[in-house]
Amino acid sequence: MSNTDELLSIRAAELYYEENQTQDEIGVILRLTRWKVGRLLASAKANGFIRIEIVHPRARRLPIERRLRESTGLTDAIVVSSAGVSTDAELQSRTAQAAADYLTSLRPIPRTLGISWGRTLHDVSLHLKQGWAPGVNVVQINGGVSLNQRTGTAASTAVTIAHKADGSATLLPSPAIFERLETKQAMETDRTVAGVLALARNAQAFLFSAGQADANSALVDSGYLTVEQINELVARGAVGDVVGRYIDQHGCIVDPELNERTVGIQIDQLRRAPLTIAVISGRTKHTIARAVVRNGLCTVLVTDEDTANALLQEKDTP
Amino acid sequence: MSNTDELLSIRAAELYYEENQTQDEIGVILRLTRWKVGRLLASAKANGFIRIEIVHPRARRLPIERRLRESTGLTDAIVVSSAGVSTDAELQSRTAQAAADYLTSLRPIPRTLGISWGRTLHDVSLHLKQGWAPGVNVVQINGGVSLNQRTGTAASTAVTIAHKADGSATLLPSPAIFERLETKQAMETDRTVAGVLALARNAQAFLFSAGQADANSALVDSGYLTVEQINELVARGAVGDVVGRYIDQHGCIVDPELNERTVGIQIDQLRRAPLTIAVISGRTKHTIARAVVRNGLCTVLVTDEDTANALLQEKDTP
């Protein structure tokens, strides 16, 4: 298109979108036929000069969702808009809200829902509405922060989700990681614990988040790992953790010995499950999100626009 | 509007604006009549959830221009969009381009055009296209940086504007500010200088910018004023300079003695002229822009979206 046509298309767009003029009226102003105006507006759109944004905390980006589904083979992708967001916390809150929405609209409603724990899932639990489902049995799928801690987030997350669904919560009464393998194995032979783990393995749906591999990890906060241990894991290729287990960019367990001492369902069990919902959001989680999606650790991804775009860029330039 | 309707309006907007679905189709998806969908979309717009931006260096903001005209009594206002701009320099370039466009489209074409000098006007001169007007006599209206300096911006600005209009430039061969009043008065009695000044006073149109009152002022750069002098002026209420003369927020000369030693047309002559085009852009120039507009120093303002909004805010909360 000629340079002067480009300018005209901008003038037309101003009158059309900002002044709500009809193409006819614009034609009179710019001394063009209304068809020419229509074509100019179309070209302005085609050239990407017209940007339409939906500015709302609940806004999603359907085109990005579609592209994500197509390029990754995800069953479903939920991408929240980051338009007008200033802080990462706000973005994560939006994502949690979207995850809550997704859970609520999920059909068929899962009878048992396996969940991990963390800030993100806690956020999701808070965004769910009372009565979001008619009775769901929520099962913890990995060891939690603690049973005795008053507002042990792990337990409270599960209980809240279950309570709001008028259902029940089955907690996994175990630390996330044992120091000694023997203790962990002994624990697993306990009938109660074994029962919970069996229930977890057979959950109809899984909901989990992922943590980036750095000093801010929830596992460090909770005291299960030291910053040194994390650095060691990173040095060995770890990009983050899923249900308490550290994986590299190929989705492989980074430290098998550590993995053995970790309580909860295995990565492979997650990989085989038919409905696994990952909620991952924030600038720092782009790499772990990529690892999760690329290696089929989830069938549904709930994330933010920026993370989604990062995933798509990966695909475009391999 | 109810909360659930608000959410629905967002869902509808996603399908309408991002997926290009028809309101009919959206109705089917959301189980609504197409009229309801139409209303939801209208409400989304009314609530400001839909943001349409024209992203182009030449894009203007017509609604803001109109509001500016209405609230300030300007004959004309040109406001360039700041969408997608990262640096102040880029914004100033856009503004200069818009000023060049405005000059080019000006009817009737002024036979004599009085101009000041500075980075901004130099920028304008560069953006003008060869043959932008059929012969214009460009006259300098205030003393310039120098005659002997190779690319003396002041002279080159005037010459460029005139040359591109196939016209002539009349330079004012004088410093901006004299140290002694007597020297300045002697200079003004010179027939050549007096002639130029008379021509300047009677110009059909004026084009000028304005400088903020701080150490970065062009008058400091050129050595006419020291940083200390500027600070003194600021202490006395100066917000910036117009054609080399420092004014306060009420448009009054801050230092009459200094003003007397300044060569060029008076502020009042500018105020009385029927067509005075001010080109002012950038974050640092909000206050001087306000002083210029509020005190009727220009009849036409060319500026950027942010500056314009700052002006409008002023008006809304007095």
Next chain:
DNA sequence: GGAATTATTGCTCATGTGAGCAGACACGGA
């Protein structure tokens, strides 16, 4: 509880707009 008022819904109709097409035009090669 019933009447009055207001908000919401479904609809008709006029208008605005994009797809598709035929003719006009510009350009380049024989």
Next chain:
DNA sequence: TCCGTGTCTGCTCACATGAGCAATAATTCC
């Protein structure tokens, strides 16, 4: 010069959409 090729323009027609208006539902007030 002529003819083919591709682009652009003006137009018809079908569809999408907003304005306006009854009918209905919800709410408020007595």
